[in-house]
Amino acid sequence: MDLYNGRLLVVDLTTGKVEINTLKEDFFEENVGGILGNIHLFEEYEEMDPLIIGTGPFTGxxxxxxxGGVISARSPLTGNLSHSPVTWFFTPEMKLAGFDHVVIGGAAEDPSFLWIRNENAVIREFPEDIIESWEITDYLRHELGDDRVQIxxxxxxxxxxxxxxxxxxxxWNSFERYGFGGLMAGKNLRAIAVRGLGDILLANPEKYMKGCLKVLNQTKNSPYYPEAFEKLVHSYSADPGIEEIKHxxxxxxxxxxxCRVFVKYNEPANELSSTDIEEPGxxxxxxxxxxxxxKKGLNGEKAARVMEILSRKGIDPGVITSTKTNAFEGLLKEIEEISGIKEHVEGDIFLISRNNIANQIVAYTFGFCPVLSHMAEIVDYELFSQLIMDGADIEVNMVEVEGRINKITP
Amino acid sequence: MELKITPLKCTGCGACEIACSMYQDETNSTMVSSIILHREEKKNYFGIMIKTQKDVYLARPEGPEWLSQSEGASGPKPILLRPPCDGCKNREDKLCVKFCPSGSIEEGFTEEAG
Known part of the structure; x- marks a missing residue:
């Protein structure tokens, strides 16, 4: 199948069973992919208390x-089926590994990780004592022998x-706000690792590229182009304060x-070489x-150091909105003492902002980044329909899709 | 090489890898392109390497370097086994240039090491 893989991975951690099921054209004609596909699959596999990762037609x-991809599960915080974006490089690798959606249910008896590649997957044991995110990623990349494994x-x-x-x-921190890390822990699932060595075929490559190029040129009209982190921080009425540590x-x-920026505080920010400092920032x-x-008064470096601690420990940075102190040490102590703060969680779909909400849900559906959808006016149902036709040679009823997207739009 | 690279403009997004695979094999893949994205993630050290007809060009942030093809990166599909960049000679446009969003890859000329 072109543009899509037509493949669903279903993993039952309780029994250790790994199944590869076919997703036929009608699944994609009806659901497109992403969040709509995940919602459909959640209904089917709900009894497994699944964590579902979905890609869209454009992912990869x-x-x-x-x-852009989306992770969906019943949130330990809200009790509702909730959705958060997966960005960076994970979902493109997952699609290049041969899967459009992955359903992970049940709970493993011992600490385990799921290793997905080459249109297959295995559940493997994971060392009991490695529980810090940076150590987990280092360990897996070393064990699997590939720095481009995504975790x-x-x-x-x-x-x-x-x-x-x-x-x-x-x-690094994701935009996941629903406690899905805890859900992984409850499943005894230390990590999901993926590497995509395959390809995504296209029915009409030249026409598909032409459509993509049109969208690319539209993004360059965005006020956020060519880089966005500081502008996004400013949009929350804060001064980024990272001039001296920005790499x-x-x-x-x-x-x-x-919209991401690397800051260095353990070596000079202008150091361009790969030095002996393994963790420069x-x-x-x-x-x-x-x-x-x-806005709590931390300077750029201290704020960045807090973010590092949160990412290592796997704490949702959203909890910062609920902490009272603005002193560095006090803030860290408060974060250490967190036992469950729900106030920062709103709704059941993570939104970058209250503007262009429907466009963010469109991104969750078609497989591109909701942050990009917030920053650039690129949603065009007619063009997207044509791109799916050029890519997959299938016809999606966009009126129905738009109706379903509007229905779940908060 | 019919390309001019400005490494510090690169954001490590890998669009060039996929664009190159569209030229080489009319597919979206990171395995068939003449370009490989290199990333040491915790150090934020990244850049691209391009297999040319004779050598491998390393667009390193601290300055470019030429390697022989046997010295190129390993990985699931080493650069030795990949097709060399021919400047998209079967097209009017160079796809990596067209899809690089930051202007890090431009049309131009870079003299090979020889």
Missing amino acids: TLFPGSC LTTGTYGFDGGLNAQIIENY RVDGCFNCPIP MLLTDFEAFAILR
């Missing part, structure tokens, strides 16, 4: 911002049973407007949390 392709995990806080445990993407900006897979991803830390 030349469509701009095609890092979803959580950290010490999550594996200790913390309620606000966040899913971490390799080393380079980083784009997720095929993203035209990078931190990739800042959560611009909202960073803005809140700055």
Whole structure:
């Protein structure tokens, strides 16, 4: 099948069974993919208390911002089926590994990780004593012998049973706000590792590329282009304050407007070589949390150091909104003492902002980044319909899809 | 090489890898391109390497370097086994240039090491 893989991975951690099921064209004609596909699959596999990762038709392709995927599960915080974006490089690798959706249910008896590649997957044991996110990623990349293996995990806080445990993407905070890290911990699932060595075929490559190029050119009209982190922090009425520690900006897979910035505080920020310092700093991803830390009075470096601790421990930076102190040490102590803060969780779908909400849900459906959808006006149902036709040679009823998207739009 | 690279403009997004695979094999893949994205993630050290007809060009942030093809990166599909960049000679446009969002890869000329 073109554009899609037509493949669903179903993993039962309780029994150790791994199943590969076919997803036929009618599944995609009806659900497109992403969040709508996940909702459909959740109904089917609900009794397994699944964690579902979904890609969209554009994920992993030349469509701009095609890092986008979505993770769906019943939130330990809200009790509702909730959805958060997966960005960076995980979902493109998952699609290139041969799967459109992955359903992970049940709970393993011993600490385990799921290793997905080459249209297959295995559940493997994981060392009991490695529970910090950075150590988990280092361990897996070393064991699997490939630095481009992409990993979803959580950290010490999550594996200790913390309620606000966040899913971490390799080393860095994600935009996951629903305690899915805790759900992973409850499943005894230390990590999901994926490497995509395959390809995504296209029915009409030239026409598909032409459509992608049109979208790419539209993104360059965005006020956030060519880089967005500081502008996004400013949009929360905070001064980024990272001039002296800013190293380079980083784009997720095929993203035209990078919204991440790496800061160095353990070696000079202008050091461009690969030195002996293994951990020179931190990739800042959560611009909202960073803005809140700055407004609490922390300087750029201290705010970045807090973000590093949160990512290592697997703590959702959203909890910062609920902490009272603005002193660095006090803040860390308060974060240590967190036992479950729900106030920062709103609704059942993570939204970058209250503007363009429907467009963010469109991104969750078609497989591009909701942050990009917030920053650039690129949603065009007619073009997307044509791109699916050019890519997969299938016809999607966009009126119905738009209706379903509007129905779940908060 | 019919490309001019400005490494510090690169954001590590890998669009060039996928664009190259569209030229080489009309598919989206990181395994068939002449370009490989290199990333030491915790150090934020990243850049691309391009297999040319004779050598491998390393667009390193601290300055470019030429390697022989046997010295190129390993991985699931080493650069030795990949097709060399021919400047998209079968097309009017160079796809990595067209899809690089940051302007890190431009049309131009870079003299090979020889």
